[in-house]
Amino acid sequence: MSFSLNSIRMGGKEVLPLIEGGKGVAISTGASSGPWAAAGGIGTISAVIADAYDEHGNVIPHDYMGKSRRDRHNEMIDFSIRGTIDQVRKAWEISKGEGHININMLWELGGAQKILHGVLEKTKGMIHGVTCGAGMPFKLAELASKYGVHYYPIVSSGRAFNLLWRRAYKNAADLLGGVVYEDPWRAGGHNGLSNAEDPTKPGDPYPRVLELRKIMRKLGLDHVPIIMAGGVWNLKEWKDWIDNKELGPIVFQFGTRPLLTKESPISERWKKKLLELKSGDVLLQNFSPTGFFSSAIKNSFLGELVGRSDRQVDFRTEQDEEFNTEVMVARKKYIVRGEDAAKIENWVAAGYDQAMKTPDDTLLFVDADKATEIRKDQKDCVGCLSQCRFSSWADNEKNSTGRLADPRSFCIQKTLEDVAHDGNIEKNLLFAGHNAFRFGSDPFYSNGFVPSVKQLVDRIMTGD
Structure with missing residues (x-):
């Protein structure tokens, strides 16, 4: 079966319609997003408590010295700013200044806006866009406008986007790079399930994305790509979405598959664990202190x-x-x-x-x-x-x-x-999407094969 995938214009740049999903706290780094961008897609760096480097290239530990929560909160903001700047520079260097680099922010992070201001002030010309989810980022468009970058809100329904647009985004329409539809049942990390939705009964993403597109059409945004995130393993399974006039321009985000690459910073034990997962080994639960549902590996x-x-x-x-x-x-x-x-x-x-x-x-x-x-x-x-x-x-x-x-x-x-940072994978939280069990059955990973980012992007481009 032949498979073709055309490039798309996003954030003022021609790219492959493939985005590396952002994974917070030192997981989506310059080491992985740089090669993804160099391969022609959009690399994403997490701005959530990212790692900074010393003069020898070693990771600087996040040691909190403040005696009060407010003091430690301010240290966390400083860690995030310094670390994200270092990671952006690393990705920029790896992609030789030609790649498309986004940063991802958990909007419910304490000091999220301060962190974004601090990073964007020091990385002008290196960051093309800012992706935000886990909350309603009304200030995102205003912030993007100040620094001349594109913005990518993460939503789980057309209704949520409509509210964001009417209250805030309509004033910065030209910088809306795309709208991320994150499937609240299948995506890894924090999920946007509403009180009206049953966590045990996954909805079909097609009608939900179509509803989002219809709303965007009414707002004059038919040209703006929708980014399908959550549950995307290979593109052959989504061929009916590609060049689909009803859905309009579609881009695909991969969050879980980039975990298992040579450049991925997660531990070797974690990578081995991914190859051993079975169907049902990822649990959607609501223990997170954010109050959101989230999906993580059972351990x-x-x-x-x-x-x-x-x-x-x-x-x-x-x-x-x-x-x-x-x-x-x-x-x-x-x-x-x-x-x-x-x-x-x-x-x-x-x-x-x-x-x-x-x-x-x-x-x-x-x-x-x-x-x-x-x-x-x-x-x-x-x-x-x-x-x-x-x-x-x-x-x-x-x-x-x-x-x-x-x-x-x-x-x-x-x-x-x-x-x-190489902690115990049984005694810590391991975020992952619900397709993570497919590492063990996908022939691409036979005999424990771990690809480079470039090899993974090339594989995805074939449709597999």
């Missing part, structure tokens, strides 16, 4: 979070007809339903003898070591999110969400930093 880290959340009961401070049983846990009294008292007794007997309150008037049961770890992680918060359900940090005057810290979640900065 002991996720297993512990599932088990932790299962050891949970409602409680009250005063008795009523339903909550009529008093229990004693670690010398504290709680009032629970009668049927829950036996569960608590069994959990305590099994060593889960520490009761932690959640913001939803439930008690969570963990062992002493986990309780100590949770409290320490909450105390050591670096303010990496604009609002964090785990630590109750918020990037506001009070530095607080006003809600109780939630022990059902985790410190995302801690685990992503660790796994990005």
Whole structure:
């Protein structure tokens, strides 16, 4: 079967309609995005707590010295700015100044706008576009206009884009480089599932993307590419989308496949793990401190979070007809339903003898070591999110969400930093898309073959 793929004009430059998806905290680096851009596609660098280098080319550790969360939050912003600038320069050098380089920002990152300003001021002429998701980035167009770069909002519905356009983007139409439709069921990392959508019932992306295109047509944006992200493994499976007049110009984003390349900075253990995955080994869950659903590889880290959340009961401070049983846990009294008292007794007997309150008037049961770890992680918060359900940090005057810290979640900065720097792949969060199991069955990766970025792009260009 023959397969052809034409280039497309994006961000004022002719490129292959292939984008490397951004993966935060030192995963989407200049080392991988530079070769992707050099191969003719769009390389993407994550601006989320990126790694900077010393004069010898060694990664500078992110050691937080501030005594307050606000101090550490400001350090995190500085780390992100310095690191992203270094990564952009590296990608620029690898692509010899000819490649198309975008940066990706988690809009819910604490200080996201400060980081983008800091990076774009120092990288003029090297960055073509800014991609933003995980939130509603209303200020994105204004920021892009200031620095003369294109912008690429990430949405999971036409309705979301319509709101962004009418409230903010219509004033910077000429710099809209593309609209990323990120499938909320199949993409890796954080997902944009709405309250009206069932996480267990994936929707067909075609009608959702078509709805987005219809909205864009009404707004005079038929020429602006839609970038299909999430669930894209090879292009032969999407041939009906290519040169489809109903959908208009379509570009494809690959987030998971670039993890397994020679240039990818993830550990060899992580790469080996990808080759061993089976169908169903990626879990869509809502433990993230961002409040968003996210998709990650099943391992002991996720297993512990599932088990932790299962050891949970409602409680009250005063008795009523339903909550009529008093229990004693670690010398504290709680009032629970009668049927829950036996569960608590069994959990305590099994060593889960520490009761932690959640913001939803439930008690969570963990062992002493986990309780100590949770409290320490909450105390050591670096303010990496604009609002964090785990630590109750918020990037506001009070530095607080006003809600109780939630022990059902985790410190995302801690685990992503660790796994990005050769940490344990069983005891950390491993983001991945739901097609990651295909590494093990795709003949391209036979006998443990790990391609270079150029080899991967060439493979994708054949349709496989």
